[in-house]
Amino acid sequence: MTWGKGDGPRGYHHGNLKEALVRAALELIAEKGPAGFTFADAARWAGVSPAAPYRHFRDRDALIADVARRGFEEFTGVLQAAWNDGRPDAMTALDRLGKAYLDFAKREQAYYSAMFEAGVAPDSDPQLREAGERAFGVLRMAAEKLVALMPPQGRPPALMVALHIWSVTHGIASLFGRGDAARRTLPMPPEELLEAAVLIYLRGLGLGPDATSGRS
Amino acid sequence: MTWGKGDGPRGYHHGNLKEALVRAALELIAEKGPAGFTFADAARWAGVSPAAPYRHFRDRDALIADVARRGFEEFTGVLQAAWNDGRPDAMTALDRLGKAYLDFAKREQAYYSAMFEAGVAPDSDPQLREAGERAFGVLRMAAEKLVALMPPQGRPPALMVALHIWSVTHGIASLFGRGDAARRTLPMPPEELLEAAVLIYLRGLGLGPDATSGRS
DNA sequence: GACTCATGTAAACGCCCTTCACATGAAAGT
DNA sequence: ACTTTCATGTGAAGGGCGTTTACATGAGTC
Numbered sequence: 001m002t003w004g005k006g007d008g009p010r011g012y013h014h015g016n017l018k019e020a021l022v023r024a025a026l027e028l029i030a031e032k033g034p035a036g037f038t039f040a041d042a043a044r045w046a047g048v049s050p051a052a053p054y055r056h057f058r059d060r061d062a063l064i065a066d067v068a069r070r071g072f073e074e075f076t077g078v079l080q081a082a083w084n085d086g087r088p089d090a091m092t093a094l095d096r097l098g099k100a101y102l103d104f105a106k107r108e109q110a111y112y113s114a115m116f117e118a119g120v121a122p123d124s125d126p127q128l129r130e131a132g133e134r135a136f137g138v139l140r141m142a143a144e145k146l147v148a149l150m151p152p153q154g155r156p157p158a159l160m161v162a163l164h165i166w167s168v169t170h171g172i173a174s175l176f177g178r179g180d181a182a183r184r185t186l187p188m189p190p191e192e193l194l195e196a197a198v199l200i201y202l203r204g205l206g207l208g209p210d211a212t213s214g215r216s
Numbered sequence: 217m218t219w220g221k222g223d224g225p226r227g228y229h230h231g232n233l234k235e236a237l238v239r240a241a242l243e244l245i246a247e248k249g250p251a252g253f254t255f256a257d258a259a260r261w262a263g264v265s266p267a268a269p270y271r272h273f274r275d276r277d278a279l280i281a282d283v284a285r286r287g288f289e290e291f292t293g294v295l296q297a298a299w300n301d302g303r304p305d306a307m308t309a310l311d312r313l314g315k316a317y318l319d320f321a322k323r324e325q326a327y328y329s330a331m332f333e334a335g336v337a338p339d340s341d342p343q344l345r346e347a348g349e350r351a352f353g354v355l356r357m358a359a360e361k362l363v364a365l366m367p368p369q370g371r372p373p374a375l376m377v378a379l380h381i382w383s384v385t386h387g388i389a390s391l392f393g394r395g396d397a398a399r400r401t402l403p404m405p406p407e408e409l410l411e412a413a414v415l416i417y418l419r420g421l422g423l424g425p426d427a428t429s430g431r432s
Numbered sequence: 433g434a435c436t437c438a439t440g441t442a443a444a445c446g447c448c449c450t451t452c453a454c455a456t457g458a459a460a461g462t
Numbered sequence: 463a464c465t466t467t468c469a470t471g472t473g474a475a476g477g478g479c480g481t482t483t484a485c486a487t488g489a490g491t492c
Contacts, residue, residue, distance in 0.1 A: 017470080035250075038447090038449085039448080039450090040448055041448095052472080054450075055470055059450085119250075132400075156416075163409055164412070164413045167387035167391060167392075167413065168384040168387055169387070170391055171385070171388075175382070175383060187376075188376070193379055193383070196380070197417070200372075200417055200421055201416055201417050201420055202420070204415075204419035254478085264440065267443095267482080268440050270480095270482085272439090276480080435490105435491080435492080436489100436490090437488105437489095437491105439486100439488090440486080440487075440488105441484105441485080441486070441487090442483100442484090443483085443484090444481100445481090445483105448477105448479075449476105449478085450475100450477090450478105451476090452475085453474095454473085455471080456472090458468095458470100459467085460465105460466085460467075461466075462463105
């Protein structure tokens, strides 16, 4: 095994402290929430002095912002894979997309917290903002494909549809999606709740499950 | 003006420290977010020593939980007033309800943060949990009145409808509702976004704006 | 008027955040 | 090969915060 990306503390220089700090942040956020982790904790976790992280991040917020940026990039990949260009049909792919969103929020709680709940302003870092917009872009693309299924007269703006789906999905993820604390109990799994909401919403747009096959 | 509830620091005893601490917390949360306020700050704001708050709250989290509980109670009142027993008809009242929700999230950012984003487990305090459930109860009631407009066969569970509406509203409030930081830009005001979403959703349930008048 | 007890204070401990001068060693230049 | 350079990590220090403890105060009670 190579030590290039490993975590063996070698001599005076760590060699990969930045990566180690990001992983420490993920570990600690998952454990104690985005507020319950300290810069010094991350340093200790990486086996360096409390001052070392300042060589790589301006402050604690910059570290969280970097975690959030990486989270958005992971997120984009996950959503894109789930959407899979709308195959075999837009409705099926949208269902996968929603489940992937909830699954990400549950499995990657640390990323999700950093992305949406850590109080990081999206504009604080242009790279963060762009990463977030790329993730939303997947939803936007999906909405465009859905809207294209409708008769040209009376098509709603695809952007609005994307925002609606994003909002309800994020709302469910925020309120009920996480496994640990702050959960509210629910009479059904979040995935079913979301699926039902989207089905009803799409029916309201005039898109039944029958309109999916055929014309692309 | 009476000093009974005022903020004049009298002699050795403050007289109203608990209230003063809650107001300090609201002020500071509104200013710097739920993470960016310290117990000692609240004490300084109230003009007492850093140890004084411990006579009234076990720790910082207990203070935030109390703020959240009060927030839910305010919230319940606001939602109930907006719903107004479903008058003049359920759809109109639901629209008011959604706007009141967003308005509360925007105007009472400090409360809203404490209620939903401060990482307070709803079960940490039974009173907090009950207050939250009373607030949701208003939505549940509204959903029941809406569902009652539908033909008995094929009525969706009112609880599910309430959860859907809560989720999309909370999602919009979380993502776009706040005025200051962490805002994402939007091509339309959040209120319109929500109104459109709910209209489409209700149409998907078979409830057009025409079904509102008449039978209650 | 003396007592009681909730309420506030002061001091102290440990931890955290941040900065500073300084140490180290990998990589570049000659 | 030797020196230089500079990013990277260290140690110590200052200030702040959270919390606990022993003590002070004074409002209400008998």
